[in-house]
Amino acid sequence: MLERATVGMIKEVGRDLFVRGLISSHAGNISLRMGRTIYITRRGSMLGRLKESDLVGVDIERADSRVLMASSEVEVHRAIYLRTSALSVVHAHPPYATLLSLLEDEIVPVDSEGSYIFKKIPVVSVEKTIGSQEASVVISEALQEYRIVMMRGHGSFARGEMLEEAYMLTSSLEAAAFYAYHIREMKEYRRFSDKYKTW
Amino acid sequence: MKLVTVHLDTEEIAEAPIDRSMVRRFVGGRGLTSKLLSDWYRSPEGSRDKTSPLFIGTGPLTGLSFPMAGRFVATAQSPLTNTIFSSSCGGRLGVYLKRHGIDVLALRGVARKPCYLSVQDGVLSINGADGIWGREKAEAKAVLRKIYGNGCSILLIGKAGENGVSYANVENDGRFLGRGGLGALLGAMKVKAIVVGYGRGEVSGAGDQVSFLAYEFKKLLSASPVTSRGLPQFGTGVLLNRMQELGLLSTKNFREGAPPQSRRVSGEAVASELLKRKRACYLCPIACGRETRFGEGPEYETLWSLGVNLSIFDIEQVAELNRLCNGYGLDTISTGGVLGMACELSEKGKLPFRLAYGDVATMKELIVEIAEKRSRGELLAMGTKALGERVGMPEAAIHVKGLELPAYDPRGAYGQGLGYATSNRGGCHLPGYLIGLEALAIPKLVDRLGIDGKASLLALNQNVTAFVDSLIVCRFAAFAIPGDFYSRIASAVMGERITWEESITIGERIWNLERLYNLRQGITEDTLPERFSNVPLAGMLKEYYEIRGWDSSGVPGPDKLKLLELSTGQDGI
Numbered sequence: 001m002l003e004r005a006t007v008g009m010i011k012e013v014g015r016d017l018f019v020r021g022l023i024s025s026h027a028g029n030i031s032l033r034m035g036r037t038i039y040i041t042r043r044g045s046m047l048g049r050l051k052e053s054d055l056v057g058v059d060i061e062r063a064d065s066r067v068l069m070a071s072s073e074v075e076v077h078r079a080i081y082l083r084t085s086a087l088s089v090v091h092a093h094p095p096y097a098t099l100l101s102l103l104e105d106e107i108v109p110v111d112s113e114g115s116y117i118f119k120k121i122p123v124v125s126v127e128k129t130i131g132s133q134e135a136s137v138v139i140s141e142a143l144q145e146y147r148i149v150m151m152r153g154h155g156s157f158a159r160g161e162m163l164e165e166a167y168m169l170t171s172s173l174e175a176a177a178f179y180a181y182h183i184r185e186m187k188e189y190r191r192f193s194d195k196y197k198t199w
Numbered sequence: 200m201k202l203v204t205v206h207l208d209t210e211e212i213a214e215a216p217i218d219r220s221m222v223r224r225f226v227g228g229r230g231l232t233s234k235l236l237s238d239w240y241r242s243p244e245g246s247r248d249k250t251s252p253l254f255i256g257t258g259p260l261t262g263l264s265f266p267m268a269g270r271f272v273a274t275a276q277s278p279l280t281n282t283i284f285s286s287s288c289g290g291r292l293g294v295y296l297k298r299h300g301i302d303v304l305a306l307r308g309v310a311r312k313p314c315y316l317s318v319q320d321g322v323l324s325i326n327g328a329d330g331i332w333g334r335e336k337a338e339a340k341a342v343l344r345k346i347y348g349n350g351c352s353i354l355l356i357g358k359a360g361e362n363g364v365s366y367a368n369v370e371n372d373g374r375f376l377g378r379g380g381l382g383a384l385l386g387a388m389k390v391k392a393i394v395v396g397y398g399r400g401e402v403s404g405a406g407d408q409v410s411f412l413a414y415e416f417k418k419l420l421s422a423s424p425v426t427s428r429g430l431p432q433f434g435t436g437v438l439l440n441r442m443q444e445l446g447l448l449s450t451k452n453f454r455e456g457a458p459p460q461s462r463r464v465s466g467e468a469v470a471s472e473l474l475k476r477k478r479a480c481y482l483c484p485i486a487c488g489r490e491t492r493f494g495e496g497p498e499y500e501t502l503w504s505l506g507v508n509l510s511i512f513d514i515e516q517v518a519e520l521n522r523l524c525n526g527y528g529l530d531t532i533s534t535g536g537v538l539g540m541a542c543e544l545s546e547k548g549k550l551p552f553r554l555a556y557g558d559v560a561t562m563k564e565l566i567v568e569i570a571e572k573r574s575r576g577e578l579l580a581m582g583t584k585a586l587g588e589r590v591g592m593p594e595a596a597i598h599v600k601g602l603e604l605p606a607y608d609p610r611g612a613y614g615q616g617l618g619y620a621t622s623n624r625g626g627c628h629l630p631g632y633l634i635g636l637e638a639l640a641i642p643k644l645v646d647r648l649g650i651d652g653k654a655s656l657l658a659l660n661q662n663v664t665a666f667v668d669s670l671i672v673c674r675f676a677a678f679a680i681p682g683d684f685y686s687r688i689a690s691a692v693m694g695e696r697i698t699w700e701e702s703i704t705i706g707e708r709i710w711n712l713e714r715l716y717n718l719r720q721g722i723t724e725d726t727l728p729e730r731f732s733n734v735p736l737a738g739m740l741k742e743y744y745e746i747r748g749w750d751s752s753g754v755p756g757p758d759k760l761k762l763l764e765l766s767t768g769q770d771g772i
Contacts, residue, residue: 144699161656
């Protein structure tokens with residue numbers, strides 16, 4: 001049983017993801033880890049209109065019937081929690097970041113905030129992008145080194161200590177991607193150090 | 200990397216290389232010295248040492264041009280808590296040792312007569328301490344400076360350490376190995392001081408990538424109001440008003456909330472009434488240290504322990520008590536804890552003398568008597584846990600595992616309470632420091648009176664700080680630097696890739712190693728003082744053991760040890 005404040009926090013983040021345009025009506029998913037339990041949003045739930053019954057508690061590793069109701073990305077979330085120290089995960093479909101992920105192998109922010117927060121964001125690519133074993137492997141591997149990763153043409157996975165942190169990373173990624181995408185048309189602009197590519 | 204061992208009883212000095220694989224697993228600083236202690240000091244029986252060895256360890260960044268990293272750690276079994284105990288200090292000793300090619304300095308055994316160690320031009324010597332043993336610290340420093348010059352770094356103990364006060368501290372260049380009674384351990388070894396010359400050797404590890412990371416590190420420090428304004432302007436005392444406003448500050452031995460006049464002993468009061476100049480540790484852009492008309496400090500913890508806690512709201516009187524503790528070599532948190540408890544015991548007729556909150560004159564006398572372990576001070580020199588047992592009132596002893604609690608009341612921040620209960624060195628705020636999340640919004644604010652997920656957050660933060668203490672970067676950097684940054688620093692300076700996740704695993708390995716050491720010592724309880732019974736510890740503890748992969752009594756199982764490459768034979772119980 002989650003505390004009321006925890007449920008409220010998940011609902012607010014879900015709502016914000018939708019309002020900010022980082023997901024479509026039934027896309028994206030959110031989870032938290034507490035001990036060996038993962039609380040993840042229900043499969044097909046609307047993150048912008050979450051209810052307490054839309055949160056499903058599953059074991060971090062052991063399969064059980066509750067997985068029936070969990071998000072289709074539950075295996076990716078499990079892999080992240082098993083292979084990293086993340087305590088929260090936000091998966092979203094930020095439009096500009098997704099667009100850039102189709103054009104680039106990594107996203108290097110050109111704006112100040114993006115540069116401070118990320119330095120760079122890796123882009124990973126697999127054939128089966130949703131909930132697959134191969135997606136679980138590459139995403140969880142990237143999140144061993146980075147706080148957020150883009151799955152090419154699909155969306156972002158952010159890890160945080162707290163949910164708010166994972167949401168902040170998702171939101172900041174999209175802002176950074178907006179600038180980076182539009183500036184591609186400009187011939188000359190002031191760049192940050194190439195050192196960020198070594199991050 | 201080089202380990203130099205001084206056998207104090209035989210006056211033998213031995214050098215040995217440190218195994219590369221051990222460095223990969225434990226990095227340096229806290230991790231490496233904890234591993235060495237765990238290997239060397241298995242039990243009092245069968246050991247030729249009469250006391251625990253003491254290790255002074257540097258980290259891979261020590262001596263490089265990297266901000267907030269010119270520190271060192273000391274690790275031993277604490278005379279106060281009997282736990283494994285690592286303490287970090289911002290004095291220059293580590294940097295100078297490193298320039299002499301010494302990565303870890305180990306002291307073993309007990310000297311036949313009082314001595315001090317010196318390291319000059321690469322030569323380590325053991326010298327008689329006739330002219331400095333039993334002398335005031337200031338006098339001892341003057342004698343040593345006359346011999347070795349003003350440019351040397353001096354680590355030394357005061358009379359409290361010489362006399363074996365269980366919470367005696369160690370000073371190095373005006374900074375302190377404050378907690379856990381490491382001064383008493385040096386005193387038992389009959390080591391008054393360690394003097395290290397400037398050193399001319401080059402420290403390896405610098406490079407283009409390290410410079411880039413140092414630059415980015417400083418950028419983040421200057422972007423944070425905590426590290427660019429709050430701490431530089433007001434020192435650590437900047438925390439006091441915030442904690443008081445949140446109800447996280449208590450008075451009278453944790454029996455009442457701190458009153459509004461606590462503001463009179465805040466960081467702002469130090470800045471406006473006492474400050475002579477700001478003091479920075481080696482290559483630190485923050486400079487949170489305060490040099491006042493009364494010497495070093497007082498810092499935040501002391502403003503509480505010797506001020507608010509004792510109902511003393513006169514900033515000059517608090518500074519004077521702090522000056523006395525520094526001069527005699529006493530940990531100010533534990534001293535304040537003991538005095539606060541003594542006032543309560545006196546109220547209840549449990550002491551053979553009178554002491555009241557706010558009675559500064561008697562407290563000054565008592566600090567001297569504690570340090571000299573005489574008269575009334577003999578009883579108080581044993582620390583709160585032993586004192587509570589002696590007078591039959593353990594409930595007035597506010598400690599965890601024998602270490603007096605610092606300036607954050609756990610009843611106002613449940614995660615911090617769990618942090619005290621589970622800390623490997625006892626009642627300390629530093630391992631995990633959930634106050635960052637619960638009171639300071641670093642990196643984000645959580646409900647400080649909620650328990651959902653707190654245990655998992657705490658375990659993660661304990662692991663991260665264990666890694667940072669091994670890389671040896673000041674804890675205050677965490678106010679501005681995200682966790683993944685440290686693995687990139689480690690990769691650059693150690694010359695091999697350490698992913699963010701690996702860095703957390705290294706921290707977890709160190710945490711478990713320390714846990715195993717304590718279990719071996721028979722220290723098993725993860726509890727809080729009875730006074731904090733309203734902190735919902737049981738639920739958090741269950742989640743804590745679960746996420747750590749320990750059994751229901753808090754013992755790491757074989758699977759966890761295998762995962763962390765800790766062998767039961769070498770590291771286990």
